[in-house]
Amino acid sequence: MTRKELVVSALENGTVLDHIPAENVYKALDLLDLKGIGNQITIGINLNSKAQGRKGIIKVEDKFFEDEELNKLALIAPQATVNIIRDFKVVEKKKLSMPKEVIGIAKCRNPKCVTNHQPIQTRFATVEKDNRISLLCHFCEKSTEIKHAL
Amino acid sequence: MSKKSLISIRDFTKEEILHVLETAKEFEKNKEQKFLEGKVIASLFFEPSTRTRLSFETAINRLGAKVIGFSDATNTSQSKGETLKDTIIMVSNYVDMIVMRHPLEGSSRYASEVATVPVVNAGDGANQHPSQTLLDLYSILQTQGTLEGLTINMVGDLKYGRTTHSLLQAMSHFNPKFIFTAPEELKMPQEYKDFLDSKGIEYIETTSLDEHLNDCDILYMTRVQQERFTDPMEYERVKDVYRLEASMLSGVRENMKILHPLPRVTEIDQDVDDNPHAYYFKQAENGLYVRMAIISYLLGYR
Ligand SMILES: [Zn+2]
Numbered sequence: 001m002t003r004k005e006l007v008v009s010a011l012e013n014g015t016v017l018d019h020i021p022a023e024n025v026y027k028a029l030d031l032l033d034l035k036g037i038g039n040q041i042t043i044g045i046n047l048n049s050k051a052q053g054r055k056g057i058i059k060v061e062d063k064f065f066e067d068e069e070l071n072k073l074a075l076i077a078p079q080a081t082v083n084i085i086r087d088f089k090v091v092e093k094k095k096l097s098m099p100k101e102v103i104g105i106a107k108c109r110n111p112k113c114v115t116n117h118q119p120i121q122t123r124f125a126t127v128e129k130d131n132r133i134s135l136l137c138h139f140c141e142k143s144t145e146i147k148h149a150l
Numbered sequence: 151m152s153k154k155s156l157i158s159i160r161d162f163t164k165e166e167i168l169h170v171l172e173t174a175k176e177f178e179k180n181k182e183q184k185f186l187e188g189k190v191i192a193s194l195f196f197e198p199s200t201r202t203r204l205s206f207e208t209a210i211n212r213l214g215a216k217v218i219g220f221s222d223a224t225n226t227s228q229s230k231g232e233t234l235k236d237t238i239i240m241v242s243n244y245v246d247m248i249v250m251r252h253p254l255e256g257s258s259r260y261a262s263e264v265a266t267v268p269v270v271n272a273g274d275g276a277n278q279h280p281s282q283t284l285l286d287l288y289s290i291l292q293t294q295g296t297l298e299g300l301t302i303n304m305v306g307d308l309k310y311g312r313t314t315h316s317l318l319q320a321m322s323h324f325n326p327k328f329i330f331t332a333p334e335e336l337k338m339p340q341e342y343k344d345f346l347d348s349k350g351i352e353y354i355e356t357t358s359l360d361e362h363l364n365d366c367d368i369l370y371m372t373r374v375q376q377e378r379f380t381d382p383m384e385y386e387r388v389k390d391v392y393r394l395e396a397s398m399l400s401g402v403r404e405n406m407k408i409l410h411p412l413p414r415v416t417e418i419d420q421d422v423d424d425n426p427h428a429y430y431f432k433q434a435e436n437g438l439y440v441r442m443a444i445i446s447y448l449l450g451y452r
Binding site: 110112113114115117118119120137138139140141142143 | 158233234235252253254255256257259260274275276277278341
């Protein structure tokens with residue numbers, strides 16, 4: 001058993017979110033609503049990764065996400081992998097897919113957008129162009145780059 | 151019929167656009183068609199726009215419906231902190247349709263989702279103003295006899311000018327060619343050029359008004375609007391960049407017409423007004439027939 005596998009397997013039951021860009025780990029905690037929950041969470045930042053240089057990892061004990069929830073992670077970590085752990089073993093690996101719509105979690109960058117002045121849940125369509133993701137506001141029809149919206 | 155609103159010109163299919171323009175022709179022939187007698191329509195102008203409001207309210211009156219509403223938001227409950235949602239739901243309970251103008255972008259889309267009656271967007275900030283686009287299309291149709299295969303020369307502020315962006319989107323149904331005449335600072339944004347590329351529609355860009363004046367069927371002039379600029383120096387540099395005068399029109403196509411969403415400032419000289427190519431005052435009048443047609447269509451009467 002390699003050292004890396006040991007790190008991942010240290011969870012008895014739960015979900016391991018791996019290959020998150022190191023700088024987006026805190027955003028990932030926000031997106032997945034992990035800040036308030038009582039589960040045991042282990043966070044690794046700036047771990048060495050062959051593919052990514054420096055990566056982040058989040059391990060959540062006794063937590064199994066719906067796909068819809070997990071896919072939000074694709075907005076900031078499209079390369080992330082998801083391992084489902086039961087009884088110390090990886091029982092399932094999941095790939096993320098980009099959500100078509102982003103509801104409630106992002107902010108429109110247009111200062112004149114109605115969502116920045118009224119209590120309105122934001123709503124965006126995701127647009128992929130040249131490997132960059134931007135969010136098109138359902139209301140003001142302006143697009144916001146993902147790094148400015150989350 | 152399920153509730154249908156008009157918020158963005160993209161809410162209408164090509165068929166719906168053509169249908170509304172055909173209906174507008176009927177209203178131009180016969181302005182007295184009071185088949186909306188007994189209906190009440192709200193005209194909610196959260197920011198003042200006398201020109202647009204009078205056109206809509208005249209359209210409502212010509213159709214026999216009654217108007218309620220306000221012409222600016224200073225003394226409304228909104229100024230006391232009521233949410234837009236509450237205002238729209240409350241008004242929805244009284245009326246058969248809402249026409250609204252609001253300075254915030256996306257406000258009309260939002261209103262159409264909380265209202266129980268159709269909403270017509272009469273301008274949401276710099277975003278959309280679809281009745282303007284439809285009256286532009288109507289003016290093109292009436293002067294050229296067709297919308298198909300025309301060359302449209304858009305002049306002036308193509309960067310911030312929402313009328314040119316919406317007109318470009320709407321005309322894309324009809325196999326057009328575009329000439330974009332603008333100073334470097336006010337060029338057509340890349341996203342709209344990408345849109346044309348994706349549809350295989352040709353366009354040329356120039357900074358000279360003279361260069362393609364003789365090659366177009368429609369000359370769509372726009373005003374450079376100071377309020378859209380964040381940099382006052384940039385505005386000073388470009389505000390008087392083009393000025394169309396009657397003497398420049400000697401070589402233009404016989405069918406060429408000059409359109410302008412009005413108000414104009416210096417971009418069209420007064421001496422053009424009596425020229426047979428000038429159409430902008432008639433264009434403004436057309437707004438009445440087009441708005442009658444929009445209201446009738448959304449209420450399911452035409
Ligand atoms: Zn927005």
